[in-house]
Amino acid sequence: MEVDDLSPEVVTWGLATQFVGQRIVYHPVLTSTMDVARQEARQGAAEGTVVLADRQTAGRGRMERVWLTPGGNIALSLILYPPLSYLPYLIMLASLAVVHGIETTTGLKPQIKWPNDVLINGKKVCGILIESDVQGGSVSYSIIGIGLNVNLDPADFPEISPIATSLSHELGEDISRLKVLRCLLTELEGLYLRLSDAGSVFREWHDNLETLGREIEVQSGDTFYRGLAESVEVDGSLLLRGADGSLSRIVAGDVTLRR
Ligand code: ATP
Numbered sequence: 001m002e003v004d005d006l007s008p009e010v011v012t013w014g015l016a017t018q019f020v021g022q023r024i025v026y027h028p029v030l031t032s033t034m035d036v037a038r039q040e041a042r043q044g045a046a047e048g049t050v051v052l053a054d055r056q057t058a059g060r061g062r063m064e065r066v067w068l069t070p071g072g073n074i075a076l077s078l079i080l081y082p083p084l085s086y087l088p089y090l091i092m093l094a095s096l097a098v099v100h101g102i103e104t105t106t107g108l109k110p111q112i113k114w115p116n117d118v119l120i121n122g123k124k125v126c127g128i129l130i131e132s133d134v135q136g137g138s139v140s141y142s143i144i145g146i147g148l149n150v151n152l153d154p155a156d157f158p159e160i161s162p163i164a165t166s167l168s169h170e171l172g173e174d175i176s177r178l179k180v181l182r183c184l185l186t187e188l189e190g191l192y193l194r195l196s197d198a199g200s201v202f203r204e205w206h207d208n209l210e211t212l213g214r215e216i217e218v219q220s221g222d223t224f225y226r227g228l229a230e231s232v233e234v235d236g237s238l239l240l241r242g243a244d245g246s247l248s249r250i251v252a253g254d255v256t257l258r259r
Pocket of ligand 1: 010060061062063065067068069116117124125126127128151160163164165175255257
């Protein structure tokens, strides 16, 4: 497969955003785009700066889990300086931007697995990681990390092949990363600018969740919950109805969700 060029001038050429992706920090290979984005944010990088890599050698998911990024896929970290009130919505806007980006460029219909995965036909196509630094009640910076399987062949990675998919795997053809990336950046900005009406972003996120109405098991620290995923609250937390009728509120933090 010929891997398309993601160098900054190619990505930003004619990109119809005001700030998201107007500055790109690109490296063919990085340990993790999150690490570089954190350094950039601490040095006051312009809002909307995107750190991009072709490959990550130490890509991370939540709780220091590994995120595999071989060449041909998208690994990006977006730097934002949001007000504190926006923080619960960043996970919603990031997952919705991925859903919209995939739908627009491929016609596939992804769904969101609460709280942070995007699935196609029940398999994981994208992982999302949000890191925010809050000092004295205000946000110093937030970083949205997105790992999207564009041209990954799950069969090449036995450790994830039962749970993972990619756009090329779903469609049976190579996919232009550039097209998906540029659409994703436009969607991220559009949704971020929509956060002044956060309720509309919440409702759309809610409507795209595949988790609601399912029997699930959640691990939060050493505690296990099992029950019916009944609803989500505006701050993103999940309400789980236990077999005994009890209702548990699970915060979208360091939780693992199993079926
Ligand atoms: P889970 O997916 O079990 O709910 P999580 O949401 O906490 O876990 P993430 O932080 O989003 O997980 O991603 C890390 C996990 O995703 C890894 O433990 C691995 O199972 C899986 N994984 C790693 N790389 C990929 C990839 N490229 N595509 C799909 N899944 C991957």
